Amino acid sequence: MPLLNEHYRKLPGQYLFPEIERRVNERLAADADLAPRLIRAGIGDVTEPLPPACVQALHDAAEEMARRESFRGYGPSSGHLFVREAIVAGEYAGLGIEASELFLSDGSKGDAGHALEVFAAGNRVGIADPVYPVYVDTNVLAGRTGGLASNGLFDGLAPLAATESNGFVPDLPSQPLDLVYLCFPNNPTGAMIDRAGLERWVRWALDHDAVILYDGAYADYVSDPDLPRTIYEIPDARRCAMEFRSLSKSAGFTGLRCGWTVCPRELEGRLPDGTRTAVHPMWSRRWATRSNGVSWPVQRAAAAAYSDSGREQVRSLIDLYRGNARILREGSLAAGLRVWGGVHAPYVWIACPEGLTSWGFFDRLLEEAAVVVTPGCGFGPGGEGYVRISGFNSRENVEAIVERLGELLGTSAATAAERAC
Amino acid sequence: MPLLNEHYRKLPGQYLFPEIERRVNERLAADADLAPRLIRAGIGDVTEPLPPACVQALHDAAEEMARRESFRGYGPSSGHLFVREAIVAGEYAGLGIEASELFLSDGSKGDAGHALEVFAAGNRVGIADPVYPVYVDTNVLAGRTGGLASNGLFDGLAPLAATESNGFVPDLPSQPLDLVYLCFPNNPTGAMIDRAGLERWVRWALDHDAVILYDGAYADYVSDPDLPRTIYEIPDARRCAMEFRSLSKSAGFTGLRCGWTVCPRELEGRLPDGTRTAVHPMWSRRWATRSNGVSWPVQRAAAAAYSDSGREQVRSLIDLYRGNARILREGSLAAGLRVWGGVHAPYVWIACPEGLTSWGFFDRLLEEAAVVVTPGCGFGPGGEGYVRISGFNSRENVEAIVERLGELLGTSAATAAERAC
Structure with missing residues (x-):
């Protein structure tokens, strides 16, 4: 009888979003x-339509598929060249x-696991706490960890604390590590690393032979040209970094599904005998063996996001969501809350008032303000005591959230919204 | 420095299709x-446009994505319910x-690896030889095998010989196995298992606690209602089988990308302590953790393939390709070749004449008939001495192939083509 992957048993049941739904219901x-007043600002899903350039590309691709001369079957497992070239240029x-x-x-969810x-x-893996839970979960399922300890962390993974004191x-790391996950702009905290900080990480990785x-995934929310939009802006990062990127939160592809990894040819790991060898041929083989590439209409839409009109439309989308995040940030600050993120990220990270837990503040916001947020504890034990509010919403909803925060906490947040606009 | 997955080194370089291209060039x-005469009947990719019902669904989905009210973001990781319900009904x-x-x-390529x-x-795995190479390759990359032995097989995998004597x-199996891959209608041989044969396999799996x-993937090519289109037509297969299915070769989704797995709730494996436990919750967790689901327009197109008009259009596509395969089969027989498949499958499997190797016959067909086929040895050592010809082509090309086979081998194959129509 086949032996099953026992590591699945280490992962607790999917808890966060089902529990949110349970409490809302x-x-x-x-x-x-409550129903007519309820505003959902929890899940990080975009709300606005696809850029018209991408919609047009979907229509064009549908027509191509309708005619024998332009029909597209199997494509390269790593994507059509014209799409990859458009992304490189953009x-x-x-x-x-x-x-x-x-x-x-x-998309990046898949890539993080792949x-x-x-x-x-056997590699020593460092993962920020709190952070997007998929890095931890995929390591657990791949058998790269021990069990879940009472502190909420998995044995065998090195937590990299992201806290108020280091600005998240x-x-x-003080210990030797082989693989380190970094996410900037960060989900869930909205924190952004500055160039000097990322240079230090790259230098550390090179010095310690780490990857x-x-x-x-949120790179497009970086609005300050002094901040690095990609790790490859840092010299020599080609020798120590693989990058995950996505069109989900820029061009609104959460339902269309397209992202990419960058695996530079200089990136190396070691074989059991100690030989250094390049990762690129293995990553390439991985895709050739496991995938037949991304759907043709989706690839056409991805390329269209990098056309002149596509870029302008994507920019408008990001301006809207980033504007929402700024309003949430300013409104939360005006309501007397302690707040991070919301500048180079669509997310605002809020410390719970009065010693409330993540779920305690969640309940209060739901019951008294009819606003659904995400409890920070869902992103790791380091997220306890915070909640995440998403800027992926209509402007109207965002302004209503700010107004209700002000009412709930007894301050006038509405003026902050005006200021931020 | 991170240790790399050394099992990648066991897999020889990607050889088959690059080598075909090298020889063609x-x-x-x-x-x-040669160029104007060349007919490619090697790679198993469809040639005809998408069914109009699917094209319309792509257009409709594009419009839905263009409007806020109907925009679709993240969907369920295992697919929208209406699509899964349409497939279950169909x-x-x-x-x-x-x-x-x-x-x-x-698609099924991904699923076979997932x-x-x-x-x-540590499971004992049986894989047919010859067969679609992805089953072997994914086992190798997952570290489930030893090295490649001189007989062309990987140590640690049990080859299940598919030969002329058992009709492929x-x-x-005579030895105990935990996991067995079966593919019917078969790629590459075109062989189909009959109901009694599949019942014997299901009984064996139940008796031996195997999965x-x-x-x-080619189920839609089964034209005889007495033959099983799905393994779940066999009583109790729910307790011992997971099924991979695909729209690639039915609705022409090779470029659109959509397939599915069936994981029945009764399917069990064992934990290290011997406890029997269900696979379904793990498979479900796998999708929730690793995927955000299939692209919305693709899901809409998949459901459309099961609409009344979609089903009729898919049927026409399959009739065309199956007719092509029959012409290739009859023409090859008339040319004096020994032939299998081509009845309930889009592929025709041909024994090389005069003791030629797979590559020897490939070369002769390329040089003297300007026809590109797939050498059988690319599907495992058991495929040596055969070539696969694909029925995924225009009728015109298929008839030209048959005519050239007749000329090459000195018989009149053209009459066979007429007979088969």
């Missing part, structure tokens, strides 16, 4: 007036990244 | 008259399969 049942101009170093995928396939068990940018798995 | 350079009516047991994916994630190392349907990974 309980309140809806108890309070008939995202990596002047940074020495080539199209052959880009691998198109159906990346582990080319690395062996983890300090360089950084850099999740830049 | 060499001939094209040597023979200026493929599994009366077989007791529920929508919650279906997991939508971007399946290994829920099974542990492997015999029941069958059943690849039914």
